[in-house]
Amino acid sequence: xxxxxxxxxxxxxxxxxxxxxxxxxxxxxxxxxxxxxxxxxxxxxxxxxxxxxxxxxxxxxxxxxxxxxxxxxxxxxxxxxxxxxxxxxxxxxxxxx
Numbered sequence: 291x292x293x294x295x296x297x298x299x300x301x302x303x304x305x306x307x308x309x310x311x312x313x314x315x316x317x318x319x320x321x322x323x324x325x326x327x328x329x330x331x332x333x334x335x336x337x338x339x340x341x342x343x344x345x346x347x348x349x350x351x352x353x354x355x356x357x358x359x360x361x362x363x364x365x366x367x368x369x370x371x372x373x374x375x376x377x378x379x380x381x382x383x384x385x386x387x
Contacts, residue, residue: 294371298379312379314371322374326367334360 295313302308314322334356341355348355 294375296372296375296379298383300382310382312375312382314374314378318374318378319371322370323367326365326370329365330360333363333365337363 293313295311297309297311299307300310337356337359338352340359341352344350344355345352
């Protein structure tokens with residue numbers, strides 16, 4: 291996977307501001323993806339449970355309802371990657387101040 295990164299301005303030990311590219315390590319990325327898969331699996335099961343109830347009421351098949359619900363509530367990995375990068379940048383900025 292190509293490294294997704296974010297740039298931030300940090301202070302060096304000499305007091306200069308430099309631009310630094312921050313990326314997630316392979317370990318951080320893999321852990322994030324593992325948690326996304328776990329959370330999305332849980333959410334998909336909930337969507338199917340809800341779809342079973344709604345299917346008879348609406349006269350629509352369970353899969354269509356479940357996938358429509360999941361489309362709205364599923365966790366998107368790109369959003370979580372951006373949030374993890376933001377958190378890492380904020381931590382680095384705090385440490386350099």
